[in-house]
Amino acid sequence: MPEAIIETRGLTKNFRGFTAINNISIRIESGTIHALIGANGAGKTTCFNLLTKFLEPSAGSILYQGRDITRLKPDQVARLGMVRSFQISAVFGHLSALENVKLALQRQRGESYDFWASHHRLDHHRERAMALLVDVGLEPWADTAAAELPYGRKRALELATTLALEPEVMLLDEPLAGMGTEDVGRTAELIRRVAEGRSVLMVEHNLGVVAELCDRITVLARGEVLVEGDYATVSRDPRVIESYIGGARHD
């Protein structure tokens, strides 16, 4: 069996008596793009927040590269290489795209803003930041204030600031939400590109993109794993079809 980069065992989350996640065990294989899908209220966000350490589980454990990270804090798991996009990578609207990525690079190295920082180091950050902007197709926008970027480009900038942290696993929460068709296609392509050499876990409602992009899919229903597999397997499972009737968003 391929190596698991993230694994949950009996993961459970109760909210004052209501079980939002019930005893789920999932495996995210190293080097894959893995989607978490399910009808509204299935538990995707709760599961995502448990994996990224924004919520404490009521029971069960989470392993990252075989190591138990159940009790670690979000910044500790980020330092291990498991980074939630839009987590540490808040984008500052008044700063240019380039400055935002430079700042993310500085933070990645634990440097505080230093007026006297050597030119050599700052030049190095500039070059690396520019390369990351090129990677996400933002080169022409390098000097544009983040607040002025079109929506889809802003998400691309967030991906660049996440990439600055050199993650091994990127966790993306609805990366295509709110995008028009053109942005969806370009961002999906971008995710495919940045996924090379790393693993990605994403919560996503757009099933067309999930079908195109994701190697593995976990379908949640009422806080439990309904089925896990590739798109062909998952999409013809009668339980999945049934759980989606009336529940899924068809966007």
Ligand SMILES: Nc1ncnc2c1ncn2[C@@H]1O[C@H](COP(=O)(O)OP(=O)(O)OP(=O)(O)O)[C@@H](O)[C@H]1O
């Ligand atoms: N903080 C909370 N307190 C109480 N119940 C909660 C809390 N967070 C989530 N829930 C409940 O847990 C269930 C799962 O919610 P969750 O947001 O994880 O689902 P989801 O699959 O992400 O749904 P959506 O697609 O609508 O975002 C829902 O019934 C929700 O009402």
